[in-house]
Amino acid sequence: MAAAHQHAGVTLVEFVATLPAARGRGAGAAVTWAATLCDPARPAVLIASDDGRPVYERMGYIAVERWTVWLRPERAS
Known part of the structure; x- marks a missing residue:
């Protein structure tokens, strides 16, 4: 599945x-x-996971920047 918003x-x-x-x-x-x-007249943008990146590169998407998001889970009491 995929969605598009303009x-x-x-x-x-x-x-x-x-x-x-x-x-x-x-x-x-x-x-x-x-x-x-x-x-098709509009440029398209997306945020890729590491798994999806090769797919999007083959499609002609160009990496503009890379983000790493960190999460510190709650500690058990």
């Missing part, structure tokens, strides 16, 4: 997900293309 002249591609059994078969790229091209 705002400020760009398409934001979000919620890209593929079931584990379908990975490596092009399903993720197919739904990402559908979201990316919902308005």
